[in-house]
Amino acid sequence: MIIQLKKETKPQEIKDFIKYLENKGYQIKDASSQDLTLLGVIGDTSKLDIGNILSFSIVEEAHRIATPFKQVSRSFHPLDTVVEVKGIKIGGNNPLFIIGGPCSVETCDLLKETAIFVKESGAKGLRGGAYKPRTSPYAFQGLGTIGVEYLNTVSNEVGIITVSEIMSSDKIPEFEKNIDIFQVGARNMQNYELLKALGKTKAPILLKRGFSNTIEEWLMSAEYIIASGNPNVILCERGIRTFETYTRNTLDISVIPLIKKLTHLPIIIDPSHATGKRDLVEAVSLASIAAGCDGLIIEVHPHPEVAYSDGAQTINYDSFKTLMKKATKIAKVIGRGV
Ligand code: PEP
Ligand code: MN
Numbered sequence: 001m002i003i004q005l006k007k008e009t010k011p012q013e014i015k016d017f018i019k020y021l022e023n024k025g026y027q028i029k030d031a032s033s034q035d036l037t038l039l040g041v042i043g044d045t046s047k048l049d050i051g052n053i054l055s056f057s058i059v060e061e062a063h064r065i066a067t068p069f070k071q072v073s074r075s076f077h078p079l080d081t082v083v084e085v086k087g088i089k090i091g092g093n094n095p096l097f098i099i100g101g102p103c104s105v106e107t108c109d110l111l112k113e114t115a116i117f118v119k120e121s122g123a124k125g126l127r128g129g130a131y132k133p134r135t136s137p138y139a140f141q142g143l144g145t146i147g148v149e150y151l152n153t154v155s156n157e158v159g160i161i162t163v164s165e166i167m168s169s170d171k172i173p174e175f176e177k178n179i180d181i182f183q184v185g186a187r188n189m190q191n192y193e194l195l196k197a198l199g200k201t202k203a204p205i206l207l208k209r210g211f212s213n214t215i216e217e218w219l220m221s222a223e224y225i226i227a228s229g230n231p232n233v234i235l236c237e238r239g240i241r242t243f244e245t246y247t248r249n250t251l252d253i254s255v256i257p258l259i260k261k262l263t264h265l266p267i268i269i270d271p272s273h274a275t276g277k278r279d280l281v282e283a284v285s286l287a288s289i290a291a292g293c294d295g296l297i298i299e300v301h302p303h304p305e306v307a308y309s310d311g312a313q314t315i316n317y318d319s320f321k322t323l324m325k326k327a328t329k330i331a332k333v334i335g336r337g338v
Contacts, residue, residue, distance in 0.1 A: 001040075001041040001045045001048060001050070001053070001062060001063065001064050001065060001066075002031075002038060002039070002040055002041075002062070002063050002065060003038070003039045003041060003053060003059060003061070003062045004036060004037065004038055004039075004059070004060045004061040004062070005017070005037040005038075005039065005058050005059060005060060006037075006057075006058050006059070006060045007037070007060075009037060009058040013058050014037065014058075017039075017056065017058060018039065021039075021041060024048070025043060026041045026042060026043040026045070026048075027041075027042040027043060028040070028041060028042070029042060044070070045064065045066060046066070046067075046068050046069070046070050050062050050064065067216070067219075067262070068216065068220060069216070069219045069220055069222070069223040069263075070223065071223055071226045071227060071231075072219050072222045072223050072226060072233070072262075072263045072264070072265060073219075073262065073263060073264075074261065074262060074263055074264050076264075077264045078264070079264060080092040080093075080264050080266070081231065081233075081264045081265050081266065082094060082266070083204050083232045083233075083234055083266060085161050085180050085181060085204050086161055086180060088124055088161060090204075090234060090266050090268075090294060090295060091234070091265070091266030091294050092266075093335070093336065094294075094336075094337075095331070095336060095337035095338055096289060096293070096294065096295050096296070096327070096331050096336055096337070096338050097124055097125060097266075097268065097294060097295030098122065098123040098124060098125065098295055098296050098298070098324070098327065098338060099123060099124075099125030099126065099127045099161075099163050099268075099295065099296065099297040099298065100114070100117075100118035100121070100123040100125070100126065100127065100298050100299075100300040100320055101114055101115070101118060101125075101126045101127035101128045101163075101299070101300055102114060102127070102128050102129075102299065102300065102301045102307060102308075102314070103128075103129055103132075103272075103299045103301075103307060103308070103309040103310035103314060104128065104129045104130075104132055104140060104142055104143075104147075104307070104308045104309045104310075105128040105129065105130050105142070105143055105147035105150050105151060105164075106143075106307075106308050107150075108150040108153060108154065110302070111126075111128055111150050111151070111154050112153075112154045112157060112158060113302065114126070114300060114301065114302065115154045115155075115158040115160050116158055117300075117302075117317055117320075118160075118300055118320065119158055119159070119160050121320055121321050121324045122324045122327075122328065122338050123160075123324070124160065124161055125160065125161045125162070125163055125181070125295075125297070126151070126154065126155065126158075126160045126161070126162050126163070127162075127163045127164070127183075127297055127298075127299070128147065128150075128151055128162070128163075128164055129142055129147075129164060129165050129309075130142050130143050130144055130145070130146075130147025130148045130150075130151065130164055130165075131144060131147075131164075131165055131166070131167045131171070132165075132309060133165070133167060133185050133187045133188070134309070139309070140308045140309055145174060147164075148164065148171075148174055148175065148178045148179060149178060151164055151178060151179060152177070152178035152179070155180065161180045161181065162178075162179050162180045162181065163179075163180070163181040163183055163206055163297065164179045164181075164182070164183060165182075165183040165184070165185045166179075166182045166183065166184065166194075166198070167185065167188060167194075168194065169193065169194050169197035169198070172197060172198070172201060175203070176201065176203065179203075180204070181203070181204045181205070181206050181234070182198060182201075182203045182204070182205050182206070183205075183206040183208065183236075184198065184205060184206065184207045184208060184221075185208055186208045186209065186210050186211050186238055186273075187210070189207065189208060189209060189210035189213055189217075189218065189221050190210060190213070190217070190221060192221075192224055195221055195224040195225050195228070196224060196225075196228045197228075198225055198228075198230060199224060199225040199226065199227065199228020199229050199230045200228055200229055200230070201230055202230060202232065203230070203232065204232040204233075204234060205225055205230065205232060205233050205234065206234050206236050206268065206297070207221060207222055207225065207233055207234070207235055207236060208236045208237075208238050208270070209235070209236065209237050209238060209240065210240075211238075211239070211240050211241045211249060212240065212241055213240070215255065215258065215259070215262070218235070219262065219263060222235060222263070222265060233265055234265065234266045234267070234268055234294075234295075235259060235263070235265050235266065235267045235268070236267070236268045236269070236270055236297060237251065237255050237256075237259075237267060237268075237269055237270065237274070238251075238269075238270035238273040238274055239251040239270075239273060239274030239275070240252075247274070247275050247276055247277065247280065248273065248274070248275060248276020248277070248313065249273060249274050249275070249276065250274075251269070251271070251274035251275070251284060253287055253288065253291050254291075255267075256269070256288060256291040256292050256293050257291060257292060260292060266294040266295070267293055267294055268293060268294055268295040268296060268297055269284070269285070269288040269293045269295075269296055269297075270296070270297045270298075271284035271285045271288065271296065271298060272297070272298055272299040272310065272313040272314065272315075273299075273310075273313065275313060276312060276313045277312065277313060278304065278312065278313055278314060278315045278319070281298060281313065281315050281319070281323070282315075282319065282322070282323045282326065285298065285323055285327060286323075286326055286327065286330050289327055289330045289331055289334070289336075290330055290333075290334060292334070296327070298315065298320065298323070299313055299314040299315070300314065300315055300316070300317070300320045301314045301315075301316065302316060302317055303316070304316055324338070
């Protein structure tokens with residue numbers, strides 16, 4: 001961290017300030033020139049609150065040089081993290097991990113039929129929300145426990161990895177019994193108590209980016225899970241809210257190479273929530289694969305128009321089949337399998 005002190009700061013005040021930082025365990029390098037009083041703070045500054053530094057009346061400016069996230073950063077862990085779920089490896093140079101399924105779990109039969117279909121098309125994961133974070137309290141809220149149990153039944157019968165959203169820590173035991181990958185939804189990305197509780201489990205966590213969060217805030221949320229003891233984090237970009245209204249959210253493709261540069265964690269793209277429109281899902285999926293993502297999570301339903309939630313962004317079986325064929329070709333071009 002670099003700290004610039006105000007011009008009029010007295011030598012004794014500078015000494016006292018340096019002592020304050022040294023007492024916190026930091027080494028201070030004086031980089032002052034004739035015009036500027038500059039201090040370099042050396043050590044693990046992730047624990048140093050920049051707001052606290054700026055609150056000193058003698059401080060003009062303070063800037064971080066190192067990232068505030070530590071364990072998720074590429075410099076801390078240069079090799080790609082590979083998350084293993086039931087023998088399937090996600091991340092690194094492993095085949096893409098593609099997840100298909102309905103927004104919400106509806107009936108057990110429908111879930112099973114969809115699971116068989118997406119698996120036959122080449123997907124290794126089945127999605128389905130049992131606890132749904134709906135904007136309206138009057139909208140379908142999900143089947144709850146019974147939906148979680150359907151996912152487990154279908155997973156065992158079909159042989160597919162399940163992904164479902166967990167909204168509160170009291171459901172951890174239920175999820176540990178029934179679900180393979182726990183999804184933290186956009187709305188809960190900064191629910192730090194939930195993140196800390198998930199950090200105490202061994203479950204793979206699919207951490208979605210909040211719709212108004214910066215990449216740094218998203219990575220700090222991943223840091224919460226890892227710092228609490230669980231290294232099995234998979235990032236999921238699902239677009240952010242911008243001024244654009246043609247799409248539900250805005251997906252910045254550059255997030256993929258950026259995440260690869262900043263961190264060692266796998267990244268999966270959700271083209272369904274990113275666009276909100278089913279006719280945009282295929283193109284965004286293919287572009288994401290070309291940009292180097294580690295997988296996709298796509299909403300699929302045999303009859304999207306009657307889906308309990310998110311029908312407008314849900315693709316049908318034919319579209320999913322076509323998408324998977326094209327995805328396989330693009331993946332091959334960049335040296336990845338599906
Ligand atoms: C979902 O995956 O169904 C969902 C609610 O996603 P998000 O949290 O990204 O809005
Ligand atoms: Mn949805």
